[in-house]
Amino acid sequence: MTKDGQKVYQHGTLALLVPGLFDGTMKLAELLAHGDTGIGTATGLNGEMIVLDGTPYLVQANGQVKTLSAETMIPFATVHFDQPQVEFAAQGLSMQALGKQILAKYPYHNIFFAVKIVGKFKHMQTRAVEGQVKPYPTLVEVANKQAVFEEADSQGTVVGYFAPELFQGMAAAGYHLHYLNNAKKMGGHILGFEIDQAQVYLQPFATIEQHLPVDNQEFMEHQADLESMGQQIKSAEEAD
């Protein structure tokens, strides 16, 4: 069910976005050498990125969607080469119900896996954070300054990851999903959805390649407050 050669690649860590390290530290051209599918954010936390078939799209807080150039610097992103191992049809499921169903059916709770959902949603609710300028606020403060978008009968693609609790800090434990509709007009970090008819694709990973921005002085010198970080990650991810 799993293919040992498959890996997921992450640049940056969520734990360093939390205190406000939002500067871009890797060129998209370099990131996309490690995958054609994934999610992330842009410098200044300026919107929500989704990578589909090698094209990076950014959903901005003003609701507009644009493609990003290969020269764009990003602070945090996760990508992989899309080669699903599991596929099934889903109908009438909420995001929560689908997430639980996956973990009940597949023994994936201790590993990273990618989720892709292609189809029609009765309802899709997303958010996009507003671009920030230095001095950057914390992730929790930014998550409270966001635009929320909704679309009924939306057709599009969900891409994202499940991270096991063992790796909380490196990534957000649990599901982290982004969306882009087929018209490329609406999307973002998903707050909730209800599937009408869709195909769900899962891709478990044996290997996680974690890349850190070792040439970024601010990252290298940062003193993390780990005591409160877990709670802050939870709070920022759940903000709506």
Added chain:
Amino acid sequence: MTKDGQKVYQHGTLALLVPGLFDGTMKLAELLAHGDTGIGTATGLNGEMIVLDGTPYLVQANGQVKTLSAETMIPFATVHFDQPQVEFAAQGLSMQALGKQILAKYPYHNIFFAVKIVGKFKHMQTRAVEGQVKPYPTLVEVANKQAVFEEADSQGTVVGYFAPELFQGMAAAGYHLHYLNNAKKMGGHILGFEIDQAQVYLQPFATIEQHLPVDNQEFMEHQADLESMGQQIKSAEEAD
């Protein structure tokens, strides 16, 4: 100071040794394709492994040191290709003093780096845990059943890693060092040392490649008790 291409490779995670998942899940031959230098343990937690110049040695609880065959299965190990970026001479330093000095001098506290120390030690104290059979006890219980070895005026090599606090669980935060003397007769997991004269080599990593035993059913189905895990890791690492 850092070279972006360099990576450290880890098979298994410390967080899964803690509750007693000690079965070997990767062949040494496969592990050593990812590095010629490193540390680890054997199936059943049967001793302390150190890899020097591509040769894996196991220090057993009976004090004997043996080389391991390429077919040996191991549950947890970390390796890299030895290409130090920093080198300095050290005299008269304890393990604690050296550890602090490194972090005071180099901005490495948020990244993984390898430590190699080659030279003469006024005093070296190590431990090796006893091999366990199923049903395996927890790591804390095993750490309390160990042999302690001491050698004065010991000449040999220290190999190990520093893991940042951000990655506690995946690895033990802080330093984790193993030792083998030049005679290949004494070594193990280091409890303490005092350097007489030695060269210290550091190798920072931009990339951490974390491999999980996705074909091991026990790992895949394990329900981790994360509440107490951090404390248990600390307790097991500090046992003496």
